[in-house]
Amino acid sequence: MEPLEVLSGGAVDIHQCRACGSQRVCRKGWRTRCHVCLDERTAGPALAAGEQLLSRLLYETALADQVRRLSDLNAAEVISVRVAAEFQAAIALGEELDRCRRDGWTDVTGDVHGLPWFGGRRGTSSHGTWGVHAGCGAWQRIRGQSCPECPPEPGDRSFAALRDTSYLLYLVRHRGLLKFGVGGAHRVRQHLLAGAEVVEVVEGRHADVIIAEAILKRQKREAAVPLRFWRTRRMPTSFGAGTEVVRANTGICLAEVLTGGRDVTDRFARRIR
Numbered sequence: 001m002e003p004l005e006v007l008s009g010g011a012v013d014i015h016q017c018r019a020c021g022s023q024r025v026c027r028k029g030w031r032t033r034c035h036v037c038l039d040e041r042t043a044g045p046a047l048a049a050g051e052q053l054l055s056r057l058l059y060e061t062a063l064a065d066q067v068r069r070l071s072d073l074n075a076a077e078v079i080s081v082r083v084a085a086e087f088q089a090a091i092a093l094g095e096e097l098d099r100c101r102r103d104g105w106t107d108v109t110g111d112v113h114g115l116p117w118f119g120g121r122r123g124t125s126s127h128g129t130w131g132v133h134a135g136c137g138a139w140q141r142i143r144g145q146s147c148p149e150c151p152p153e154p155g156d157r158s159f160a161a162l163r164d165t166s167y168l169l170y171l172v173r174h175r176g177l178l179k180f181g182v183g184g185a186h187r188v189r190q191h192l193l194a195g196a197e198v199v200e201v202v203e204g205r206h207a208d209v210i211i212a213e214a215i216l217k218r219q220k221r222e223a224a225v226p227l228r229f230w231r232t233r234r235m236p237t238s239f240g241a242g243t244e245v246v247r248a249n250t251g252i253c254l255a256e257v258l259t260g261g262r263d264v265t266d267r268f269a270r271r272i273r
Helices: 045-057 061-070 081-100 185-193 206-219 227-231 265-271
Strands: 012-016 023-027 105-109 130-133 139-141 166-174 177-183 197-205 245-247
Touching: 023 105, 045 061, 045 081, 061 081, 061 206, 081 105, 081 206, 166 185, 166 206, 177 185, 177 206, 185 197, 185 265, 197 206, 197 265
Parallel strands: none
Antiparallel strands: 012 023, 105 130, 130 139, 166 177, 166 197, 177 245
16 A cells, blocks of 8 residues: 555545555555455455355356456456455445545545455444545545535535446546546536546446446556646646546546446537547
């Protein structure tokens, strides 16, 4: 885990996994581990969660395909207990963070007590959930619906994570960069208004979109633009802190990671080239 040094003046920071690209909040100076990736120390409940998921894959071929794509396995390769456990942890992390998302906040990052050891949350102890507020562009701890540094916004509400509701996986371009992410139509239009161009938008079940985003983060981790890049170049304010941003020559096809989705790019396609 690599500290990104984005939370200044406090006791915690955002750490990013060098293997899968996922992030978590932890104390500065502490050695921490990824919410998702397992290693040789892992045993017990984490592997039990993987074994439980494996028992479903013989009958749920679409789910098995998602697990393989997350770990870059081909159809002939056997899905191990460890791979299944990491998939379970990735989904649990996505669902936990989604419950904390708010309108007007980006780059939501948290600390989930129990991952990856138990495949889900097992305690309330946490270093908090943080995000970038679009109104002021600053990292803030998310405690309620509003940013403590900005005036309250009318209609602020919590994001309701409903497994079977429609959700969007999007890909936009700005200059020499691509950004992918999840959200509603409002989120995509924020990027367009900030000067980005839409490349591809796919609509699917909320749960499937969260899985697809986790797959993309892992697949494209090596193409991610270093954080220091943003200190010398301008980017749209809607890109937040620059996470899920890769170079424009990186090959990304959303339909390949969200195979059961529906292409809705035409809804936003006024600026496609």
